[in-house]
Amino acid sequence: MATLYGYVGKIARINLTDSTVTHIPTSNYVPKYLGGRSVCNKIFWDEVGPGVKAFDPENKIIYMTGPTTATGIPTGGRTVFTGISPNSYPEQYAWSGIGGWFGAEVKFAGFDGFILEGKAPEPTYLYIEDGEINFLSARNLWGKLVHDTQRKLEEIHGNDVKSIVIGPAGENLMRNASITTSNDNVAAKAGFGAVFGSKNLKAITVRGTGTVIPADIKKILELRKKMGYPQAQPNPIHHETTHGMWGNNIPVEGGWLRGQVACSHGCNQHCNKLMLDMKSAFKEEKVNHVEKCVSIFAFGYKEDCCWVPIQTFETKQNHLLPCKMLSGEPLPPDPTDPHFKELYDLVPGDIVNFWEPNFDKGSIINDLCNEYGMDKWDVIVWLLPWLSMGKKEGVFDGIDFGMEINVESEEFIKYLMDSIVYRKTYYGNLLAEGMARAIRALGKEKFGDTIYHGRYSQVVPGLRLDLPISLETAWGHSVHWQGRGFEGAINKPGWVAVNLHQMNSTRDTQTIAHHHDTFDNYLAVKDDPCRHPLTAIAVIKGENSAEIKDSITCCDWQSPNLFWTDMEAQMFEAATGIEMTEEKLNEAAERSKLLFRAILMRNYGRDREMEVNAIYPIMTYPDPWGQTCTWEEWNDLVDLYYEERGWDKTTGWPPQEVFEKYGLHEVADSLKAIGKLPGCR
Numbered sequence: 001m002a003t004l005y006g007y008v009g010k011i012a013r014i015n016l017t018d019s020t021v022t023h024i025p026t027s028n029y030v031p032k033y034l035g036g037r038s039v040c041n042k043i044f045w046d047e048v049g050p051g052v053k054a055f056d057p058e059n060k061i062i063y064m065t066g067p068t069t070a071t072g073i074p075t076g077g078r079t080v081f082t083g084i085s086p087n088s089y090p091e092q093y094a095w096s097g098i099g100g101w102f103g104a105e106v107k108f109a110g111f112d113g114f115i116l117e118g119k120a121p122e123p124t125y126l127y128i129e130d131g132e133i134n135f136l137s138a139r140n141l142w143g144k145l146v147h148d149t150q151r152k153l154e155e156i157h158g159n160d161v162k163s164i165v166i167g168p169a170g171e172n173l174m175r176n177a178s179i180t181t182s183n184d185n186v187a188a189k190a191g192f193g194a195v196f197g198s199k200n201l202k203a204i205t206v207r208g209t210g211t212v213i214p215a216d217i218k219k220i221l222e223l224r225k226k227m228g229y230p231q232a233q234p235n236p237i238h239h240e241t242t243h244g245m246w247g248n249n250i251p252v253e254g255g256w257l258r259g260q261v262a263c264s265h266g267c268n269q270h271c272n273k274l275m276l277d278m279k280s281a282f283k284e285e286k287v288n289h290v291e292k293c294v295s296i297f298a299f300g301y302k303e304d305c306c307w308v309p310i311q312t313f314e315t316k317q318n319h320l321l322p323c324k325m326l327s328g329e330p331l332p333p334d335p336t337d338p339h340f341k342e343l344y345d346l347v348p349g350d351i352v353n354f355w356e357p358n359f360d361k362g363s364i365i366n367d368l369c370n371e372y373g374m375d376k377w378d379v380i381v382w383l384l385p386w387l388s389m390g391k392k393e394g395v396f397d398g399i400d401f402g403m404e405i406n407v408e409s410e411e412f413i414k415y416l417m418d419s420i421v422y423r424k425t426y427y428g429n430l431l432a433e434g435m436a437r438a439i440r441a442l443g444k445e446k447f448g449d450t451i452y453h454g455r456y457s458q459v460v461p462g463l464r465l466d467l468p469i470s471l472e473t474a475w476g477h478s479v480h481w482q483g484r485g486f487e488g489a490i491n492k493p494g495w496v497a498v499n500l501h502q503m504n505s506t507r508d509t510q511t512i513a514h515h516h517d518t519f520d521n522y523l524a525v526k527d528d529p530c531r532h533p534l535t536a537i538a539v540i541k542g543e544n545s546a547e548i549k550d551s552i553t554c555c556d557w558q559s560p561n562l563f564w565t566d567m568e569a570q571m572f573e574a575a576t577g578i579e580m581t582e583e584k585l586n587e588a589a590e591r592s593k594l595l596f597r598a599i600l601m602r603n604y605g606r607d608r609e610m611e612v613n614a615i616y617p618i619m620t621y622p623d624p625w626g627q628t629c630t631w632e633e634w635n636d637l638v639d640l641y642y643e644e645r646g647w648d649k650t651t652g653w654p655p656q657e658v659f660e661k662y663g664l665h666e667v668a669d670s671l672k673a674i675g676k677l678p679g680c681r
């Protein structure tokens, strides 16, 4: 058999109910489904039909590496989980990416991925070593915090193993529980930590001594020199006196110590902040955290994130890799660019007045999320602002949480998180169900839609930006770059696009799509972004790019590079030796997206009506310029999007010929049989 470069050849089907393992050849799926998320989509489509709930043993967690994983191609260490998400509202199929060294080790151990199915009869962890998969008792690990679990596994199996673990949040089926690697990388979106918990699965530990053979080592070395250039440095430890990002920096008394670390095997960037000697929520000694962007807001949340158009709309002269922004090592901007001034025109974030800067309290919030194993986004951007806004508006008057609501207090935050993660109180139990469900149980009109009056625009002085106390967008997630609420400073051509991304998804899309477009397109659409096909075209490009990133696999902090459009094709070719072009990669992305669409249609009844209504409400509140989106504007943009995709505008369903064009005849046939192709209604 010809060597299958880039892949190691088999996927493990791991049945937790009866502790059995069978092997599936990876070549059953690749290269038609590139790897990563697109292989997961195919497996899920084939194996999990409608009616399965997130915590049923029949839900499957499908984990896949990509062809670039463990090849040394920068950012290729990222990998993907998919399955039915307990945190999606309603429960739907979703995905979650993760960095770290675990994925590479899985390949070194001889697997391209695994399918977790069933439910272990008692707390269990998996120990994988060079092709052998062992089911071991996790009785002594159950109940442990995330870092303690990682340490214990290293004590048992040696400190060269790589593990993914869940914390108490996952064990107690908290719907936004995450899965964590040893360097604080998390699969946070979708709540798959709780699915691990529902399967009695505490951890997976792996050691591999094999190799992954890439096709073209010379090309990989070239990519290593070019991607993310200039390479961010693992700079020495810095003593910082402030903390935050442009515009919302807070002074830190006594300062703090920062390093920079890469999050993922093979990556030459060092995007993530290593925060040293931070106050711990659990012990007297100081602890270290690895943090990314959202953790910043735990420290102080009086002002929202500001925005410069270059974060979304770029020119060839000035295009900015997001990883450079976080690592603080961007290329110097080119002032000869005719759009230089507009690109770098800083739009200040809004005054939100959620909580006062407090560095130690911020450290506690991050440590609680890291150690309990839960999605920080839901805590920092949704739960805590909701408590802050609701308290100020009197919504919680008469409610007894067991301790007075005070988001400024470390003690209250610790008490609250403890009562949620361990489901100790009535309200703790309720909030463990996730914000979308908890708010509906309490009564959405009062506990979700009550207007908060304390937010002010810094773009239009004096403009009060009334918004609901629940920063909910769609599918059970909180806003992200959507023009109001968190990162509200983005302008309308950007936020309508982001909302379109979100409409088509089942989870927060901005952690993978981060809408990007050229400045030329921005100039063309800016006066009426909902009526210009370029908005829809850019969204489709972003969506396809997200499929590619999660499939081959790479990272959205470097991709898409709007001005190096075949970067991912080069990565794939270097890893596999299979000739790849941008066009072919785009076809594979369309195929993956169509499978995702087909799953949503078949399993969850997705259609246009459900989608336009799920996302529209958040756009009726003012952005920092006071702008909203009308129902007509929104529907015109959705028309343009479906048209560009070649999908039916009335139903939002792709027609038979579109499925067939991408080699998905059998998918079209299955949908037709259940009346879910356009014209079948």
Ligand code: SF4
Residues within 6 Å of the ligand: 074, 075, 076, 078, 099, 261, 262, 263, 264, 267, 268, 269, 270, 271, 272, 323, 555, 556, 557, 558
């Ligand atoms: S570019 Fe940054 S975030 Fe992405 S894989 Fe590399 S280190 Fe991680």
